[in-house]
Amino acid sequence: MPWIEVPDFQPRRPAQAKAQETRAWYSIKNAASEDEAEILLYDEIGGWLGVTADEFVAELGAITAPKIKVRISSPGGSVFDGIAIANALRSHPAQTTVQIDSLAASIASVIAMAGDRVVAAPNATLMVHDASGMCLGDAAEMQKMAEVLDLISNNIADVYAAKAGGTRDEWRAVMRNETWYLPEDALKAGLVDEVMSAKQAPAEDEPAQMRARFDPAAYGYRGPAEPERPKPGPPPARPEPAAEAPAPALVISVADALTETEVAALRELAQAHLDTAPLDPPATTDLDELADEQPDDWAASLAHLTTPAPWGQALEHLTQTPASSATDA
Template sequence: MTFIDLPDRIPGVRAQARQPQSWYRITNQSADEAEVMLYDEVGGWLGATADEFINDLRGITASNILLRVNSPGGQVYEGIAIANALRSHPASVTVQVDGIAASIASVIAMAGDRVRMMPNAMIMVHDASGLTVGNAADHRDTADLLDKISGNIADAYAARAGGTRDEWRQVMVAETWYTAEEAVAAGLADEVVPTPKRGDGEPEMRQQFDLAAYGYTGPRAEQPKAEEPLDVTEHVAGAPTLLITMGDLLSDETVAKLRALFTKTTTPEPVAETTPAEPAPELATAPVPEAPAAEPVDEWAASVAGLLPDDDADDWSALVTNMTGPDTSSRAAAEA
């Protein structure tokens, strides 16, 4: 028992495997060129199979195909089938490694008539791997089969870059990673797309990339900046300053009334200067007499002073005279 497939009756696995996966996309850029994006694992239980990819590939009638790759690899036989379908297609195939072409994805890249590396992209090659469940003989059979599969993969690298199967097997056993420049030097790619410089007009990378694949909908419109209010409290030397007074907003008649209401025009009177008189010689040396001591004030008498009769008292006052003092009442009682 060399390879084991997942049974269809595992709960959840079958539903996930049967869901449509957009692991690739094919679009017609123009009548002469179609763009194929391989941006996920190749085949597998969680992806679409190679037959779906090949059926869509058959519908391309353009004379040129741009295959953009950013894949970690996947199932060997699925990748070999895709590579052979690209080789047999009548269109001219250009492979563009956008990020990584690893494992069987690097074998798919070898199917292009021309291979170009985007800046900082990489290619990784290694031996095939698999899973075995069984006795020792089963494991030995699997090891022999993996060597044969890896030899086939080595032939794909040798057919493009030159060299022998044994030389490429040594590279694969070491699991070798190539930068964009190293891939060109090894013969796995033909060119490195130069990094566009700012200010060079329409950059080459922008022409080659369909940014809509990343959800790009165009440059964001620049929002106009809000005008800041004029600060008239600060004045820079030599810079114009705008001042607005109340007089600029009101009529001349209103301004005149306000000035008459709030402006004071009084003129202070001059104060005459006076020269103090010199004191007389005799007064300057005369002693100042002391003021007599004030007599004690009878508060009760002062409070009732208005009730006492005087010479000009009228008749009514004479009638109530006996009510103003205790002495008069006593005297009247004794005479009676």
């Protein structure tokens, strides 16, 4: 009989021990973001001792994140465990991205085809080949084993054709040759959608996401301290307005320009004018009427003003220019 699957020989073990062995070849954890879960397939898939994919599928069904990243570094393993994992990933509502970190060979390459998007890391390798198994028995058993292996290989070829295009027979020819692909070759063959660069730049919104995840304000940080501003002092005192200098005045003393004899003559003239001037004011201010009413007194009172007097002669030298004075001399 073919030894592709031997469920009748599974030893029964406690659930805890079985869970520990199961997690030897896969792990599921939350990624950096709450919106994405991460699955690591970093070992052989399944095994002959009955460590199957049932617990993996159960944990996968509990993921509620909208995104799942499956990272693969596996040489393959159990065909039927791999088919169960691939179908579980396809049926999960999350958007699935498969990233081949190192090796996706045999049934691990079939799991990789289940991603909505398949990415190959730098220097990663992908390998496809026909199914293989062990058989113990007569010729009829050997022939039956060959038929089963062909059926399984055709089934796997259909997986590659659905992802990359082509026919079953074309992919069976590739599988019989046990073909190995480097990232660029896998991209040309259509098995992967993208080849990661050696150093990928972060997404445009990644710095914003990092800032959102780490808020220093939660630790009391409020940004760099502002330089201390000097305290304002009292306003400067206003200067007292300067006192206005008095306008220059020219004071002339007539007495300083006259001799004592001339000053005495002026005093006599003024006293004589006061003695002769009428004490009462005239009844009218009209000059003509005043002349008519008092012709004699009025004319007499003014006659001395038009008559040359000794004081006029005394002051005559003040009205002469230096030139005329010099001429008179």
